[in-house]
Amino acid sequence: xxxxxxxxxxxxxxxxxxxxxxxxxxxxxxxxxxxxxxxxxxxxxxxxxxxxxxxxxxxxxxxxxxxxxxxxxxxxxxxxxxxxxxxxxxxxxxxxxxxxxxxxxxxxxxxxxxxxxxxxxxxxxxxxxxxxxxxxxxxxxxxxxxxxxxxxxxxxxxxxxxxxxxxxxxxxxxxxxxxxxxxxxxxxxxxxxxxxxxxxxxxxxxxxxxxxxxxxxxxxxxxxxxxxxxxxxxxxxxxxxxxxxxxxxxxxxxxxxxxxxxxxxxxxxxxxxxxxxxxxxxxxxxxxxxxxxxxxxxxxxxxxxxxxxxxxxxxxxxxxxxxxxxxxxxxxxxxxxxxxxxxxxxxxxxxxxxxxxxxxxxxxxxxxxxxxxxxxxxxxxxxxxxxxxxxxxxxxxxxxxxxxxxxxxxxxxxxx
Amino acid sequence: xxxxxxxxxxxxxxxxxxxxxxxxxxxxxxxxxxxxxxxxxxxxxxxxxxxxxxxxxxxxxxxxxxxxxxxxxxxxxxxxxxxxxxxxxxxxxxxxxxxxxxxxxxxxxxxxxxxxxxxxxxxxxxxxxxxxxxxxxxxxxxxxxxxxxxxxxxxxxxxxxxxxxxxxxxxxxxxxxxxxxxxxxxxxxxxxxxxxxxxxxxxxxxxxxxxxxxxxxxxxxxxxxxxxxxxxxxxxxxxxxxxxxxxxxxxxxxxxxxxxxxxxxxxxxxxxxxxxxxxxxxxxxxxxxxxxxxxxxxxxxxxxxxxxxxxxxxxxxxxxxxxxxxxxxxxxxxxxxxxxxxxxxxxxxxxxxxxxxxxxxxxxxxxxxxxxxxxxxxxxxxxxxxxxxxxxxxxxxxxxxxxxxxxxxxxxxxxxxxxxxxxxxxxxxxxxxxxxxxxxxxxxxxxxxxxxxxxxxxxxx
Numbered sequence: 001x002x003x004x005x006x007x008x009x010x011x012x013x014x015x016x017x018x019x020x021x022x023x024x025x026x027x028x029x030x031x032x033x034x035x036x037x038x039x040x041x042x043x044x045x046x047x048x049x050x051x052x053x054x055x056x057x058x059x060x061x062x063x064x065x066x067x068x069x070x071x072x073x074x075x076x077x078x079x080x081x082x083x084x085x086x087x088x089x090x091x092x093x094x095x096x097x098x099x100x101x102x103x104x105x106x107x108x109x110x111x112x113x114x115x116x117x118x119x120x121x122x123x124x125x126x127x128x129x130x131x132x133x134x135x136x137x138x139x140x141x142x143x144x145x146x147x148x149x150x151x152x153x154x155x156x157x158x159x160x161x162x163x164x165x166x167x168x169x170x171x172x173x174x175x176x177x178x179x180x181x182x183x184x185x186x187x188x189x190x191x192x193x194x195x196x197x198x199x200x201x202x203x204x205x206x207x208x209x210x211x212x213x214x215x216x217x218x219x220x221x222x223x224x225x226x227x228x229x230x231x232x233x234x235x236x237x238x239x240x241x242x243x244x245x246x247x248x249x250x251x252x253x254x255x256x257x258x259x260x261x262x263x264x265x266x267x268x269x270x271x272x273x274x275x276x277x278x279x280x281x282x283x284x285x286x287x288x289x290x291x292x293x294x295x296x297x298x299x300x301x302x303x304x305x306x307x308x309x310x311x312x313x314x315x316x317x318x319x320x321x322x323x324x325x326x327x328x329x330x331x332x333x334x335x336x337x338x339x340x341x342x343x344x345x346x347x348x349x350x351x352x353x354x355x356x357x358x359x360x361x362x363x364x365x366x367x368x369x370x371x372x373x374x375x376x377x378x379x380x381x382x383x384x385x386x387x388x389x390x391x392x393x394x395x396x397x398x399x400x401x402x403x404x405x406x407x408x409x410x411x412x413x414x415x416x
Numbered sequence: 417x418x419x420x421x422x423x424x425x426x427x428x429x430x431x432x433x434x435x436x437x438x439x440x441x442x443x444x445x446x447x448x449x450x451x452x453x454x455x456x457x458x459x460x461x462x463x464x465x466x467x468x469x470x471x472x473x474x475x476x477x478x479x480x481x482x483x484x485x486x487x488x489x490x491x492x493x494x495x496x497x498x499x500x501x502x503x504x505x506x507x508x509x510x511x512x513x514x515x516x517x518x519x520x521x522x523x524x525x526x527x528x529x530x531x532x533x534x535x536x537x538x539x540x541x542x543x544x545x546x547x548x549x550x551x552x553x554x555x556x557x558x559x560x561x562x563x564x565x566x567x568x569x570x571x572x573x574x575x576x577x578x579x580x581x582x583x584x585x586x587x588x589x590x591x592x593x594x595x596x597x598x599x600x601x602x603x604x605x606x607x608x609x610x611x612x613x614x615x616x617x618x619x620x621x622x623x624x625x626x627x628x629x630x631x632x633x634x635x636x637x638x639x640x641x642x643x644x645x646x647x648x649x650x651x652x653x654x655x656x657x658x659x660x661x662x663x664x665x666x667x668x669x670x671x672x673x674x675x676x677x678x679x680x681x682x683x684x685x686x687x688x689x690x691x692x693x694x695x696x697x698x699x700x701x702x703x704x705x706x707x708x709x710x711x712x713x714x715x716x717x718x719x720x721x722x723x724x725x726x727x728x729x730x731x732x733x734x735x736x737x738x739x740x741x742x743x744x745x746x747x748x749x750x751x752x753x754x755x756x757x758x759x760x761x762x763x764x765x766x767x768x769x770x771x772x773x774x775x776x777x778x779x780x781x782x783x784x785x786x787x788x789x790x791x792x793x794x795x796x797x798x799x800x801x802x803x804x805x806x807x808x809x810x811x812x813x814x815x816x817x818x819x820x821x822x823x824x825x826x827x828x829x830x831x832x833x834x835x836x837x838x839x840x841x842x843x844x845x846x847x848x849x850x851x852x853x854x855x856x857x858x859x860x861x862x863x864x865x866x867x868x869x870x871x872x873x874x875x876x877x
Binding site: 010013014017018019020021022023024050052053055056057059060062063066067068069070071073074075076077079080081082083084085086087088093095114115116117118119165168169276277278336339341343344345349351352353354355373 | 429432433434436437438439440441442474475477478480481482484485487488491492493494495499500501502503504505506507508509510511512513514516519654655761762763820821823825827828833835836837838839877
């Protein structure tokens, strides 16, 4: 009896201890223990805890079964996964459904099967924003500015660009008929185009005769970029260079490997970036040996707020080693590296796997305020040259491109 | 011997006591953070290679989610602290993807405020705000906004107007002179996107494209107009506040103040409003005067009592609070005879569901309904249902035009979402093929900001 009492008393004491521990955070602030917390405890112990997967599945099924309008289950599923990635708050970690993934892969590889054009929106269908000179559309007579009004005699009016792209895509070697309207023409043209493998040029060059300066616009850091750079540089150097301007404005980045490759032309065995992974491991990426060549003239790199990722690495490394002068506006501030994990259904997950620092430790991470608006970060130019947003800039035309003008002046003053 | 034993037992007892205190504290911490108290038993732990090697290319949603969580835990640069947050992010992404401003995901504090509002108590400035959308599809020529709230950033939504449908009597908004119909233009100095400026930008952009064809004087004037307007708009755009955030700022919390610029027609008013707690009147029935009807829990029963024995009743439906569809249905039964009162249309399954009232009032009084712009949702459906059957006269003019049946779903962490589960129609709709044809309207230019504002994925062919 006494024993039972003692055991009972001890159990009661333990319960009191538990209650004490449970209510400590309230008692510490001089408040009464919150009954709601106890409620939640009891309900969560008595019912099965809901797994994160269950929360997702329940909502998914609820929407599929109850939403009033048409829902495509696959799109809903993808939207859920996208939302899941977005909740991490990292704008560069994202889920790419099959269509978006294909687009992404095309940009990365800079190669695809098609007619060789980049389309934008238009009321009548789609407008060719760019027609790649190496592609079959160009050969068939299509030019930038042309509006596609029908594909294989089916009207494109009112359709989305994504839908029109689907209509035009097809197997290599097959033929597609594009009905095209050109500004100033009174009749539409019908072009028969054979789909082929097209390499997207990511480097465009121009020789600025007046100052004997080479101008190279690098639009992305894709797989063939450094080879394309070499080709274009050869063309320019044949004409005799007093300076070189490399334009990475509006270059959203791309492959780290591509930036590393390109930097290897400027320096050998030097640090490109120092990467920090989650588990604390660090990895240093260096330029290759054997590709460096002399640049016997001043080099200027043009940057702006849309220069990001690999473009920032390229510019930042050249700046650190004083191999080029940066002119323009601060860059975006993407100091992270992503890996793309391809999934079996054609979608992929682009996930930030590491942060990086520039050779001399610079962390260019972008900071934003609580509403996502830019606060700081990015590379700062050596020579600032901002451009009024609505000044109509013609990129690459010294007369109408203030930042380019500044770069030219800088080289001219150095070459004296 | 026994002293050793005693001290061992005492030691164990003290240890047990300390551990139990710690256990209590840990349990409390987990309760407060919403995590599971007991470890979730891992069923099978699927290997990532399943997802990569699977023969079927359509992966079930639950597996997909699980795999993604595993992938993130393995690869993401920061440790994944809270797996549940990922699930709620997924729910938010799904609701957003519906592209429907009436189906909304609400985070904890906003959902709590929403539920409070359903019972008639309004936090914030004391106003019932809705997202008004004219066009449902961008091909209707409506202005679009890209999704910034989470989920697929390339997703486009028609830009809504954040409009007041009702204010709490004596509440902070009413005191500041806010009226139903007022549209929110800026909150705390930040612009809330609205369709009109975007459409104007679109038309100016169109003109600019053909600027070369204009005589020099006109071209200069156009360029000047474009630069001034677009420059101003860009400035506003860079500091914008999403419509969802704006709504939350005005509807959540009882502390602090918020400055709002309202638009009424072409006039603008600036107000500084202190947030608080105010009430939207609910049901009331006085001896003289109309019955004021809301559609909150219990109101159907109150209505039944109020009409008992009366030969004619006047019901005021201009209350302007949120009500529930199910309560409205009970209210119909309280006052009207059994029968079919129109249809609730939904695509799943693609049929109409007749709105059937059972156990109705076989001896209904003559009903006059007072309606207006603030009559919306369940109140509007109630009025339409009774008027259609000739059971009621409506006076007061046009109603709100919101006839969606909306369900509210609460989630385990206190957040939740609303989901449109049907549209009320007094008549059965015509066969589906006709409505499909109607969807393909004449194409009009799509109004959106030029690509310098938004990055689009583009189309490479």
